[in-house]
Amino acid sequence: MAIDNEITFRKLAVFKVFMETGNIARTGEALGLSGVSVHRALHSLEEAIRCPLFSHKGRNLVALPAARKLLEYTEEATGILEKGIEETRKIAGIGQRRLRIGTLYSLTLETVPRLIMGMKLRRPEVEMDLTMGSNQMLLNQLDNGALDAILISVNAGELDKTQLEVLPLFHDDIFLATPSSAHLSGQQPADLRDYHQQKFVALAEGFATYAGFQEAFHVAGFEPEIITRVNDIFSLISLVQAGVGFTLIPGRMRKVYEHDINLLRLAEPYQMRQLIAIVFARNRERDPNLLALAAEGRMYARSLGGMEAQ
Incomplete structure (x- = not known):
């Protein structure tokens, strides 16, 4: 029947x-x-x-x-x-005592530790797994359910906001990074055309600054000589420190590396900003672990004041 x-x-x-x-x-x-x-x-x-x-x-x-x-x-x-x-x-990993978070390498200096510390106060029973990778890799892992939430650089129109919840944290400017030993002919703000004879190092495709790097030099009207591409920002900065080449990096790296490399603000035609945000699936917005992470993210964004990187 x-x-x-x-x-x-x-x-x-x-x-x-x-x-x-x-x-x-x-x-x-x-x-x-x-x-x-x-x-x-x-x-x-x-x-x-x-x-x-x-x-x-x-x-x-x-x-x-x-x-x-x-x-x-x-x-x-x-x-x-x-x-x-x-x-x-x-x-599906919802409402359990484990939260799988993906993040850009650069956010492990300050943003991720502060969010994790806040989460431990809100939900001390929850264990957090951290995965680091490129923007594209993290988006792919969020899409296939391998991660619960990710902290990435968000471009307008890049994400389907009918499927994804996007919680902005802060904006960050991109700078020209040069070895501290470099004798610079150009003045700040840096005009990339003054560096057309320099060698560069860069992040691989899929990382947050990859597209911006390509666009900046397109505006400058020349193809930079790239010595090597790497898969994390710390290796990138190490190469700059060693004098291997120049690069473009986000300002959030300034606090740790300002005495080891030169960070020059870009001239107006090349200026870029990244929007750093927490992203998770909209159909999981009621998950108590993600609700706690979102609440902590909002507190963190307010603490920065004006949505600028600190």
């Missing part, structure tokens, strides 16, 4: 609470429903099952043996469904 479309888990939940309380008013109070809604749900369920469940004594409903039998199976069915939902959420 096919199950009637009018038999829903919501109506069964109303039925279950009514069988426990024996009273329409108390059932409505427990579920936040009006007495009329409770009565309608019970009557609709009775019609869909096509057998009497209650007898009327005055204004009261009295459960018949058929209702008590239905209650047995309702408790079993709802118990199985609850367990199924719990196991499903566990497989």
Whole structure:
């Protein structure tokens, strides 16, 4: 026998609470429903099952043996469904004691440690796994469910905001980085055309500053001589420190490396800004771990003041 479309888990939940309380008013109070809604749900369920469940004594409903039998199976069915939902959420990593966060390497200097410290205060039972990589790699891992949330550089129109929740943290300017030993002929702000004879090092394709690097030199009107490409920003800066070449890096690296390399503000035609944001799937916006991360992200953004990198 096919199950009637009018038999829903919501109506069964109303039925279950009514069988426990024996009273329409108390059932409505427990579920936040009006007495009329409770009565309608019970009557609709009775019609869909096509057998009497209650007898009327005055204004009261009295459960018949058929209702008590239905209650047995309702408790079993709802118990199985609850367990199924719990196991499903566990497989998806939702609401568990582990949060898988992906981040750009450059954000591990300050942003990520502060967010993790805040998260440990909010949800001390949650263990956080950290994965570092390029913008594109992190987006791919978020898309295939390998990560729960990522901290990346967001470009306008790059992300589908119908599918993804984007929480801005701060904006960051891009600078020209040169070895501290370099004898610079150009003045600040730096005109990239003054450096057309210099050698450069760069991040590989897929990293946050890759497209900006390409665009800046396109505006400058020349193709830079790139000695090598690397897969993390710390290796990139080490090459600059060693005098291997110049590069472009975000200003958030300034605090740690300002005494080891020169950071020159770019002239107006080449200026770029990155928007750093927390990104996670919109269909997981009610996950308590992600709610806590979002709340911590908002606090962090407010602490920076004006959305500028500190």
